[in-house]
Amino acid sequence: MTPRAPADGATLLSVVPAAGDRRRHPAPAHLRFFHGPMDCGKSTLALQVDHNHSRQGRRGLLLTQGDRSARPQISSRVGLCREALEVDAGTDLRLLVRDHWAAGHRVDYLIVDEAQFLTAGQVDQLAELVDESHVDVYAFGLTTDFRARLFPGTQRLLEVADDVQRIQVEVLCWCGLPGLLNARVVDGEMVREGETVVVADTAPTPAPDERDTEVHYQVLCRRHHVLGQLGPTAAGPGQLALR
Numbered sequence: 265m266t267p268r269a270p271a272d273g274a275t276l277l278s279v280v281p282a283a284g285d286r287r288r289h290p291a292p293a294h295l296r297f298f299h300g301p302m303d304c305g306k307s308t309l310a311l312q313v314d315h316n317h318s319r320q321g322r323r324g325l326l327l328t329q330g331d332r333s334a335r336p337q338i339s340s341r342v343g344l345c346r347e348a349l350e351v352d353a354g355t356d357l358r359l360l361v362r363d364h365w366a367a368g369h370r371v372d373y374l375i376v377d378e379a380q381f382l383t384a385g386q387v388d389q390l391a392e393l394v395d396e397s398h399v400d401v402y403a404f405g406l407t408t409d410f411r412a413r414l415f416p417g418t419q420r421l422l423e424v425a426d427d428v429q430r431i432q433v434e435v436l437c438w439c440g441l442p443g444l445l446n447a448r449v450v451d452g453e454m455v456r457e458g459e460t461v462v463v464a465d466t467a468p469t470p471a472p473d474e475r476d477t478e479v480h481y482q483v484l485c486r487r488h489h490v491l492g493q494l495g496p497t498a499a500g501p502g503q504l505a506l507r
């Protein structure tokens with residue numbers, strides 16, 4: 265169970281760290297957003313940022329939502345993995361931090377992976393934690409969904425973050441050009457309709473049951489995303505597979 269907003273919608277400006285914690289880190293806090301397509305190293309960077317802060321004695325909370333591993337953790341394809349708190353659209357992120365303070369734990373920073381899935385309101389809660397409670401927030405998320413449209417959380421982060429960086433590691437389309445867009449592939453065909461959120465990997469994985477559909481994602485350059493061309497696959501070279 266994660267903390268929910270109070271029913272009366274009371275503001276939570278009382279979410280403040282102990283005075284001693286504020287003195288330890290007097291510099292202004294920041295909301296930083298790192299974004300890119302799938303497979304560009306967002307989770308790896310999230311764990312690196314956490315590592316660098318924690319080895320300087322800072323205390324952080326790792327948050328995620330729908331990690332590919334289907335577990336409450338931040339997992340990178342490079343092999344790093346850390347336990348994290350699972351949040352959902354109903355989680356009040358200010359209360360979550362306040363509860364940790366109330367339990368006597370410092371929270372100097374937050375690492376938020378899969379930040380594209382946050383609601384706009386939750387991004388505003390993160391901004392409030394930065395501005396009113398001096399917590400540094402590092403958010404990592406997809407730029408666009410499988411239709412090449414901004415996710416709601418991403419849109420709000422682009423609007424309000426202090427610092428926005430597109431991750432520089434290039435993911436390549438099958439044609440060799442940098443890939444910035446995510447294609448959703450269902451039973452071997454690229455689709456443009458469906459739920460915004462479908463958790464899956466970039467590697468095809470057999471469906472658990474033969475009646476189930478197999479879903480994975482493939483990063484494409486803009487031209488091949490527009491054309492719906494998945495390139496040479498098991499189904500044949502350069503197929504035009506659009507549903």
Ligand SMILES: Nc1ncnc2c1ncn2[C@@H]1O[C@H](COP(=O)(O)OP(=O)(O)O)[C@@H](O)[C@H]1O
Pocket residue numbers: 301302303304305306307308309339340341342433435
């Ligand atoms: N075996 C490997 N050796 C080196 N780098 C790898 C390996 N496997 C994955 N990677 C790197 O990890 C990246 C994916 O990192 P990850 O943090 O899981 O991405 P994201 O969270 O953005 O989906 C790949 O783009 C690649 O650069």
Ligand SMILES: Cc1cn([C@H]2C[C@H](O)[C@@H](COP(=O)(O)O)O2)c(=O)[nH]c1=O
Pocket residue numbers: 301302303306307330331332406408409410411446447460461462463464465481
């Ligand atoms: C494009 C797109 C992706 N998703 C899901 C698929 C994965 O579970 C995550 C992204 O994971 P990664 O750490 O960036 O590899 O998001 C989705 O639900 N909807 C989409 O349109």
